[in-house]
Amino acid sequence: MWYNNILETIGNTPLVKLNKITKDVKATVLAKIETTNPGNSIKDRMALKMIEDAEKSGKLKPGGTIIEGTSGNTGMGLAMAAVIKGYKCIFTTTDKQSKEKVDALKAFGAEVIVCPTDVDPEDPRSYYSVSSRLEKEVPNSWKPNQYDNLSNSIAHYEQTGPEIWEQTEGKITHLVVGVGTGGTISGTGKFLREKNPDIKIWGIDTYGSVFKKYKETGVFDEKEIYSYITEGIGEDFLPKNVDFDLIDHFEKVTDKDAALMTRDITRKEGIFVGNSAGAALAGLLQMKDQLKEDDVVVIVFHDHGSRYMGKMFNDDWLRERGFLQEDRLTAKSILES
Numbered sequence: 108m109w110y111n112n113i114l115e116t117i118g119n120t121p122l123v124k125l126n127k128i129t130k131d132v133k134a135t136v137l138a139k140i141e142t143t144n145p146g147n148s149i150k151d152r153m154a155l156k157m158i159e160d161a162e163k164s165g166k167l168k169p170g171g172t173i174i175e176g177t178s179g180n181t182g183m184g185l186a187m188a189a190v191i192k193g194y195k196c197i198f199t200t201t202d203k204q205s206k207e208k209v210d211a212l213k214a215f216g217a218e219v220i221v222c223p224t225d226v227d228p229e230d231p232r233s234y235y236s237v238s239s240r241l242e243k244e245v246p247n248s249w250k251p252n253q254y255d256n257l258s259n260s261i262a263h264y265e266q267t268g269p270e271i272w273e274q275t276e277g278k279i280t281h282l283v284v285g286v287g288t289g290g291t292i293s294g295t296g297k298f299l300r301e302k303n304p305d306i307k308i309w310g311i312d313t314y315g316s317v318f319k320k321y322k323e324t325g326v327f328d329e330k331e332i333y334s335y336i337t338e339g340i341g342e343d344f345l346p347k348n349v350d351f352d353l354i355d356h357f358e359k360v361t362d363k364d365a366a367l368m369t370r371d372i373t374r375k376e377g378i379f380v381g382n383s384a385g386a387a388l389a390g391l392l393q394m395k396d397q398l399k400e401d402d403v404v405v406i407v408f409h410d411h412g413s414r415y416m417g418k419m420f421n422d423d424w425l426r427e428r429g430f431l432q433e434d435r436l437t438a439k440s441i442l443e444s
């Protein structure tokens with residue numbers, strides 16, 4: 108049995124019980140491990156769906172160029188699909204993203220333009236503005252706009268939600284997801300809520316992002332916006348894919364807690380995941396007193412740890428930010444002392 112091309116291997120990712128790292132949590136915690144997608148992240152699902160829907164509606168034409176502002180994972184999914192389907196890709200990203208992510212996009216033949224992080228979205232130098240300008244200037248181009256393109260959440264309504272429902276045999280009581288564009292939480296959550304209206308949906312946010320305050324007060328507060336390190340989640344605007352009515356609660360996690368938890372997941376569970384998985388699990392542990400023994404929590408692990416080798420998995424990087432206070436004893440330090 109074989110697949111006709113790599114895109115057919117997207118989805119049907121495993122659900123794996125967490126054991127040691129969740130030992131103080133009364134509930135069963137199951138992680139949806141999206142690293143096994145061919146582009147090593149959940150974003151393969153929505154990238155393909157956005158392309159297929161644009162092909163159907165005629166927005167994306169044969170030989171066209173896909174232009175998108177992306178933090179890397181969506182770009183990877185788009186670039187992979189573009190290879191198979193014969194499109195060109197130009198991505199704009201920010202100087203905060205891991206070098207590994209940018210290099211991976213280039214590996215698929217995409218052109219990548221790195222833009223400054225600390226400018227307003229409306230600033231002509233921002234990665235949003237640069238991609239919008241290119242869309243106007245490059246002939247036969249199409250901008251998926253993952254933030255407002257509802258094909259993003261629909262991919263998760265059609266795939267991620269049903270997979271989790273089947274894998275837990277309908278026993279899921281809580282869904283915990285880091286929120287960026289909102290596609291994952293909104294699509295997956297909508298499907299699961301239709302199956303069982305009692306399922307709790309918790310979004311994980313970062314300090315420096317507007318989501319939590321907006322959910323709790325209805326106010327878009329610019330004072331909430333400042334730069335942060337955690338990758339993939341939190342925003343400084345309100346994407347159309349975030350369904351605020353569906354989400355019961357947003358929990359904020361610090362950069363430090365997210366970074367250290369990312370490492371812990373690998374060291375304690377043997378699952379090599381990226382920074383937003385650490386943020387999501389740290390957020391869940393902050394909420395653990397609300398969970399009971401019979402609860403079945405599903406937490407989404409969005410991407411692979413290999414994209415963070417120069418960051419969360421690098422001791423010097425952590426130390427420079429004050430995240431790693433205690434130096435561990437190493438064989439070398441013992442021999443030298």
Ligand code: PMP
Binds near residue numbers: 150178285339382
């Ligand atoms: N984690 C990572 C690593 C991501 O790349 C993204 C996408 N920005 C998310 C979490 C959030 O997913 P979504 O955009 O579906 O809300």
